[in-house]
Amino acid sequence: MIEGGCQCGAVRYRVSAADLKVYACHCRECQRQSGSAFALSAPVRSADFALTGDVGVWSRGTASGARTACSFCAACGTRIHHQSSAAPEWLTLKPGTLDDTSGLFARAHIWTAHRQPWVILDPAVEAFETQPADLPAWRRRFVEAG
Amino acid sequence: MIEIEGGCQCGAVRYAGTLDTDEAYFCHCRMCQRATGGVAAALVNARRDAVTWSGRPRDLYRSSPFAHRGHCALCGTPLTFEYDAGSDMLDLTVGSLDEPGLVRLASHFGVESWVPGWIHDDTLPHLRTDEHPPLVERWAAVHKAE
Ligand SMILES: [Zn+2]
Numbered sequence: 001m002i003e004g005g006c007q008c009g010a011v012r013y014r015v016s017a018a019d020l021k022v023y024a025c026h027c028r029e030c031q032r033q034s035g036s037a038f039a040l041s042a043p044v045r046s047a048d049f050a051l052t053g054d055v056g057v058w059s060r061g062t063a064s065g066a067r068t069a070c071s072f073c074a075a076c077g078t079r080i081h082h083q084s085s086a087a088p089e090w091l092t093l094k095p096g097t098l099d100d101t102s103g104l105f106a107r108a109h110i111w112t113a114h115r116q117p118w119v120i121l122d123p124a125v126e127a128f129e130t131q132p133a134d135l136p137a138w139r140r141r142f143v144e145a146g
Numbered sequence: 147m148i149e150i151e152g153g154c155q156c157g158a159v160r161y162a163g164t165l166d167t168d169e170a171y172f173c174h175c176r177m178c179q180r181a182t183g184g185v186a187a188a189l190v191n192a193r194r195d196a197v198t199w200s201g202r203p204r205d206l207y208r209s210s211p212f213a214h215r216g217h218c219a220l221c222g223t224p225l226t227f228e229y230d231a232g233s234d235m236l237d238l239t240v241g242s243l244d245e246p247g248l249v250r251l252a253s254h255f256g257v258e259s260w261v262p263g264w265i266h267d268d269t270l271p272h273l274r275t276d277e278h279p280p281l282v283e284r285w286a287a288v289h290k291a292e
């Protein structure tokens with residue numbers, strides 16, 4: 001069982017999946033939202049995700065016309081997951097909130113055109129200068145790949 | 147001195163001021179991983195009195211007996227790490243800067259929970275959480291008081 005939660009412990013979640021596939025996004029929105037140089041995303045089927053606790057939701061429009069709902073702990077602010085109105089059957093978990101982050105394996109980087117120059121990437125990891133043309137479809141293939 | 151401006155993803159919390167240094171660091175500690183949802187927070191030290199806040203006041207979450215973490219209550223963006231006492235400095239999250247490229251990576255902290263594979267760097271100084279006297283002394287004081 002994959003489990004995690006926010007900093008203060010008020011929000012807890014479980015993912016019913018064998019493992020998580022994780023990629024990094026270096027876009028400015030992700031830098032801002034995470035406070036770091038890039039953000040991590042782990043696509044998860046909404047049906048496989050169970051959350052307890054009180055979350056706040058902030059949503060923003062995206063270039064494609066869809067809206068992304070960003071959920072965070074109402075008490076401590078920890079961002080937990082994002083969900084696009086274009087693909088509500090999926091959500092992207094912020095996997096730094098896992099109870100055990102030691103196994104987070106780097107599988108891809110997107111929006112490396114906006115990478116902070118002082119972040120050095122492993123050349124062996126797949127990287128996109130912007131993003132795959134059909135991001136939701138890419139996410140599905142990404143999760144289903146072995 | 148470096149002139150900076152920044153704020154949260156939704157724009158409710160804003161700040162402006164100056165940095166004495168362009169030396170940022172990645173903190174790989176577990177609390178920073180949870181706070182950012184990723185593998186590390188990117189932080190830069192600033193004098194408290196050199197940063198002016200505007201808009202909605204940041205919310206402060208008490209993340210340890212001697213420190214708070216500032217974030218936007220409306221969107222969750224992590225903004226600061228702040229000791230309660232004994233320091234006239236605070237840390238700003240680099241991702242919340244309007245121009246994160248004004249700073250550069252100079253060191254790594256909290257390397258005991260570094261998740262390998264995401265950030266490639268062996269040349270900059272690495273410090274474990276238990277090697278940093280300001281933190282060790284504050285924890286020692288907490289345990290002594292118990
Ligand atoms: Zn919380």
Ligand SMILES: [Zn+2]
Pocket residue numbers: 025026027028029030031111
């Ligand atoms: Zn992004």
Ligand SMILES: [Zn+2]
Pocket residue numbers: 154155156157158159218219220221222223
């Ligand atoms: Zn905000």
Ligand SMILES: [Zn+2]
Pocket residue numbers: 173174175176177178179187256
């Ligand atoms: Zn930390």
